[in-house]
Amino acid sequence: xxxxxxxxxxxxxxxxxxxxxxxxxxxxxxxxxxxxxxxxxxxxxxxxxxxxxxxxxxxxxxxxxxxxxxxxxxxxxxxxxxxxxxxxxxxxxxxxxxxxxxxxxxxxxxxxxx
Amino acid sequence: xxxxxxxxxxxxxxxxxxxxxxxxxxxxxxxxxxxxxxxxxxxxxxxxxxxxxxxxxxxxxxxxxxxxxxxxxxxxxxxxxxxxxxxxxxxxxxxxxxxxxxxxxxxxxxxx
Numbered sequence: 001x002x003x004x005x006x007x008x009x010x011x012x013x014x015x016x017x018x019x020x021x022x023x024x025x026x027x028x029x030x031x032x033x034x035x036x037x038x039x040x041x042x043x044x045x046x047x048x049x050x051x052x053x054x055x056x057x058x059x060x061x062x063x064x065x066x067x068x069x070x071x072x073x074x075x076x077x078x079x080x081x082x083x084x085x086x087x088x089x090x091x092x093x094x095x096x097x098x099x100x101x102x103x104x105x106x107x108x109x110x111x112x113x114x
Numbered sequence: 115x116x117x118x119x120x121x122x123x124x125x126x127x128x129x130x131x132x133x134x135x136x137x138x139x140x141x142x143x144x145x146x147x148x149x150x151x152x153x154x155x156x157x158x159x160x161x162x163x164x165x166x167x168x169x170x171x172x173x174x175x176x177x178x179x180x181x182x183x184x185x186x187x188x189x190x191x192x193x194x195x196x197x198x199x200x201x202x203x204x205x206x207x208x209x210x211x212x213x214x215x216x217x218x219x220x221x222x223x224x225x226x
Contacts (some may be wrong), residue, residue: 017209048212091157099212099214103214108157
C-alpha cells in the first residue's frame with residue numbers, strides 16, 4: 001500500500017513569508033508525528049496527533065509554528081514569519097495506534113529560507 | 115530529559131568487515147530502543163527494536179542488545195556489504211510514550 005507522502009518535496013521561501021507543509025499518512029493510521037531534521041543532526045520531535053487532536057505539542061519551538069489535522073487524516077504544518085534558522089528537512093510519520101506501534105516516515109520536505 | 119548519544123561518523127569500512135556503532139541513552143523509567151536507517155535518497159526506516167532489558171533486536175544481519183546496566187544499545191553487523199552504506203540513528207521512546215528521541219546519526223560508508 002501507499003506509504004506516508006509529503007508535499008512539496010522542496011520549498012524555497014524568503015525570510016518573513018508564511019509556508020504550509022502537508023503530510024498524508026498511511027490510511028487508517030490514527031497517530032501522526034512531525035519532526036524536524038537539521039543538517040547533520042538527528043530528527044527532533046515537534047508535535048504528535050492522536051486523531052484530530054494534538055496530544056503533545058511540546059516540541060514546537062515557538063508560536064510561529066502551528067499544525068492541524070482537522071479530519072484525523074491529512075496534517076498541515078504551518079510556519080509564520082519564517083526565519084533562516086527554520087531551514088531544515090521536515091519529516092512526517094504515522095503509526096497505526098500511537099503508543100509503541102511502529103512509526104513510518106515520509107520522505108520529508110526540505111525547507112530553505114533565504 | 116531523555117537523550118541519546120551515538121558515536122560520530124563517518125565510519126569507513128571495507129566489505130565483509132565487522133561494524134559496531136555505539137549508542138548510549140539517558141532516560142527515566144524503561145524506554146523502548148530503536149535503530150533507524152536512512153539510505154541515500156530514501157526516508158527513515160526502522161531497522162530493529164527492543165522493548166525491555168536484555169532483549170535483542172535483529173534484522174538484515176544487524177543486531178543490538180538492550181543493556182540497562184550500561185544504558186546502551188550498540189548496533190553490530192558481522193560482515194557489512196556496500197549496500198549497508200547509510201546513516202544510522204539510535205532512538206528511544208518512553209514506555210507509555212510515543213515521540214522518538216534520536217541521536218545525531220552515524221554515517222557508514224562501506225567500500226568494495
